[in-house]
Amino acid sequence: MIPQDALSELASMLGERLSTGKSDLDLHGRSETYHAPMPPEAVVYPDTTEEVSRIVAICARHGVPVVGWGTGTALEGHGSAPRGGVTIDFRRMDKVLEVVPEDMLVRVQPGVTRESLNTELRATGLFFPVDPGANASLGGMAATRASGTTAVRYGTMADQVRALEVVLADGRIIHTGTRARKSSAGYDLTRLFVGSEGTLGLMTELTLRLWGQPEAVSAAVCGFDTTDGAIDAVITAMQMGLTPARIEYVDVATVRILNAADGAALPERPHLLLEFHGTEEAVAAEAARFGDIAAEHGGGAYAWATQAEDRSRLWSMRHRAYHTILATRPGATAVVTDVCVPISKLGEAIMRAAADIHASGLDGPILGHVGDGNYHAILLVDRDDPDEIAEAKRLSDAMVAHALDLGGTATGEHGVGFGKLHLMEAEHGAAWDVMGALKRALDPDGLMNPGKLVRQN
Helix, strand or coil: CCCHHHHHHHHHHHHHHEECCHHHHHHCCCCCCCCCCCCCCEEECCCCHHHHHHHHHHHHHHCCCEEEECCCCCCCCCCCCCCCCEEEECCCCCCEEEEEHHHCEEEECCCCEHHHHHHHHHHHCEECCCCCCCCCEHHHHHHCCCCCCCHHHHCCHHHCEEEEEEEECCCCEEEEECCCCCCCCCCCHHHHHCCCCCCCEEEEEEEEECEECCCEEEEEEEEECCHHHHHHHHHHHHHCCCCCCEEEEECHHHHHHHHHHHCCCCCCCCEEEEEEEECHHHHHHHHHHHHHHHHHCCECCCEEECCHHHHHHHHHHHHCHHHHHHCCCCCCEEEECCCECCHHHHHHHHHHHHHHHHHHCCCCCEEEEHHHCEEEEEEEECCCCHHHHHHHHHHHHHHHHHHHHCCCECCCCCCCCCCCHHHHHHHHCHHHHHHHHHHHHHCCCCCECCCCCCCCC
């Protein structure tokens, strides 16, 4: 339990911005997937970095665990509170602090969402490209090193974060990185905190790279005779220097679901969903060249989406796919896989996963970011059926083991949380111990998002 002295100090500082109400606690203990609820004992809503610093310092003095919270869209229990304590909800820290168009940079608080940032940037001719599908907070996206559909062209969050303001486990405030495009000055602490999942400190300000809005955008859907054909087309396109902004894969099961739910009217074949950015001439040339490549690998005719509303409908359908798939089994939840392999091995990984899923008897449509070698199997399970959950977790672990054999990783973008904690030693070996040493150096009492990412103290 949180000591009463700690609660009194927090209440004195925050007033009504400290909550111990059951609905608030339950909201901050839930997961988007199969993980059991693990609520905190209190939720706080700071307005400033200085308040975050004081909250963390109070918790440190009293030995109270601290968990950061953005929008709650993470899939591996990142925001759950297995040891109780205080959840710091950053929803009130949602300001775009500064836009520097000349340097193509923006400075934001962690509660700003990617959609609200791009709304703010509309008049500047710039945009923020990382698109994980959910309207996640930028602090949460940096904490999990998120990516999504556009990473094939623009990179992941690790490529966008130029500098950070971070509150450490003892309440100290530090700044990492600069606005300069490069630096050789010491350890790259910015990269250390990006992807640390709140286990080393809490990001309270981010300086992010922006990109110019493309002159022209076009999107297309293309069906293929086989999964291997679709992936081989992508490999050939990448080798030839094509730079699509998005290349997404959906399997036949997903196509059937999208057809039924969204009226997509796609042929029941594996499909690629693509988007091209650039000048009018460059977009037309790349799209035409990819069409030639697709035809060489068993691809059918393009179905084009040239109007903004058509493109929006296409990507909205893709981004809603997880919840659309869940809706095919009312009341179900899912174990969501996230392996990433070298692109040359993606076809092998997907075909083996599909065979394993079929043999298991579970439903598990497959989709993913084929340009990055990253795929997701949505393994549908009854939350109250331990046998189904155990089988889905077995399948997920088998996919990870195969990915590691192929030179890949357990998670391409969702992060570790506690859902993939048991896989870290197999992937990293002794390097996982080094991560633990860094954790102990910065958080010796193990209070920052405990139970996640690293072996515990």
